[in-house]
Amino acid sequence: MSFRPPKGTDDLLAPRSQSWREALGLWEDWSARYGYPLVMTPVLEATELFERGVGETTEVVTKQMFTFTDRGGRSMTLRPEGTAGVVRAFLASGGQGPWKGAYSGPFFRYEQPQGGRRRQFWQLGVEYLNVESPVADAEVIELGYRYLETVGVADLELVVNTLGDPSCRPAYVEALRRYLDERRQLLSPESARLIELNPLRVLDSKTDRPHLDDPPRMTDFLCEPCARHYDGVKHLLDTLEITYTEDLSLVRGLDYYTRTAFEYVGRGLATAQNALGGGGRYDGLSELLGGPPTPGVGFALGLDRIILSAGKEPGSHLDAYLVYETDVTEAVVVASRLRRTGTRVDFDGEGRPVEAQFRMAARLDVPVVLVYRGSDLPVEARASGVSHEMGLDEVPEWVRRSRDT
């Protein structure tokens, strides 16, 4: 049989996997700082959840889902996005009042693989439910922004827009539809088809955007509450000193979005696929699923592209490599002591010659090589060509200090 992973999936091994470990660690940290507890929902959901939640006319639902019939005859789907599942879980738990959740895990879309886009991909996200205030929007946007900054994304840009709500959007959609209809000849067949189905998405098309000068603006149609909400979000972002640009053609691909829509873009990415993540407000989603009115706002970030964009060389997964001139059993004990005090250390388990151990240390590119010669002798710690001698007990602290510098 072939050892190749399925199309659009990938094996992630060291040293590349170390970048993921670091990025996931930072995510744990940042989402916790903003008060988002972990929420874990199934990777597998009833197909109906996404059809109703994400929208039956969306690209995701019509073409990109991994859907199959299980042995009980139910139509099941590997989750293509996170929000619908989290909201379902919230409703299932009888959730009430303000609620927050952060998630991280694999998602699936049946698409043509491309730079930073695989069929199985990893997303980080948060959802903030039952708070209608712009404070929730701004907090969510800020969290994603700070995280991406910290993880090292080059040329991070935040784009925001508003999509109105059911009381004002229909008038805008109608105006846009008339505008597009007059230009039908200029549009690609796909976009022409969208005029009836979902004219907003035509604005998102790369090929058609150049033909569309001065289309109607959502901001001219906003009802008073939506306008005030949008101003509130922008004001808070200003206060938090988060720079953003407004883009009237920023439309989310999924049906459930209302009011705020935003996207994080990595301008440093070489590929055409430079959206690192996006999100928005989805006040109507709960009701689409048959639940009570539940406002919400959240985002999802694509970890694959984030790591591409950060372009950082992963650090070593070890603090030190232990070279021993003693019996291997003694090395087991020494390594155990170091590990229990927080040092990430590894050693040769087969009692191979010292030269071979040094070769392995070099190959692993560890920052520190520890040479252990026996319980009565000092440990030699070598880092970047310099050698220090110390007692075994001093090693963890010494390693920690040299790691931080």
Add this chain to the structure above:
RNA sequence: GUGGCCGUAGCUCAGCCUGGUAGAGCGCCUGGUUGUGGUCCAGGAAGUCGCGGGUUCGAGUCCCGUCGGUCACCCCA
């Protein structure tokens, strides 16, 4: 779903146009040198040429199909 390019040793690739029985660099292994690994020298192991079919006396090389990768479109995080 559509189109371009690509698939040869563990890795990066040459060989393909103009068919004739497979190569380089790096890595790996062994020996020597060395300041107990990183340098240098010598030697060595290693390839279903993605897979299947066709043309041919003969296919890595030409043709068809297929799978995979990559980039772009579509779309999306």
